[in-house]
Amino acid sequence: xxxxxxxxxxxxxxxxxxxxxxxxxxxxxxxxxxxxxxxxxxxxxxxxxxxxxxxxxxxxxxxxxxxxxxxxxxxxxxxxxxxxxxxxxxxxxxxxxxxxxxxxxxxxxxxxxxxxxxxxxxxxxxxxxxxxxxxxx
Numbered sequence: 778x779x780x781x782x783x784x785x786x787x788x789x790x791x792x793x794x795x796x797x798x799x800x801x802x803x804x805x806x807x808x809x810x811x812x813x814x815x816x817x818x819x820x821x822x823x824x825x826x827x828x829x830x831x832x833x834x835x836x837x838x839x840x841x842x843x844x845x846x847x848x849x850x851x852x853x854x855x856x857x858x859x860x861x862x863x864x865x866x867x868x869x870x871x872x873x874x875x876x877x878x879x880x881x882x883x884x885x886x887x888x889x890x891x892x893x894x895x896x897x898x899x900x901x902x903x904x905x906x907x908x909x910x911x912x913x914x
Contacts, residue, residue, distance in 0.1 A: 817843030
């Protein structure tokens with residue numbers, strides 16, 4: 778029995794080393810990947826409830842597309858592009874959560890400017906280029 782447990786530990790170490798070498802230089806997982814996978818699993822569960830209806834077929838296809846997309850993102854070697862996708866997703870998520878402020882883009886330099894909500898029509902000064910523009914909050 779002792780020899781079997783040693784063999785099993787050795788096998789686990791070899792598999793772990795092989796996976797480490799396989800994933801080196803690849804992006805891995807992030808928050809966007811987790812959201813894509815959760816939506817894919819939810820679509821898969823939804824397809825199980827509506828098997829005989831067109832909604833079920835659509836949810837089934839959507840679940841496979843989302844899961845393949847998540848696997849593609851995890852195994853991608855274009856780390857910078859995947860990082861930028863995740864960063865944009867997190868910024869969008871923060872904006873959705875931020876109910877106290879509105880976000881505008883400066884017409885001159887394209888800088889994002891945050892201003893408080895419900896202040897009426899205000900003059901906004903861009904912190905980067907000092908351009909003044911008016912918007913309704």
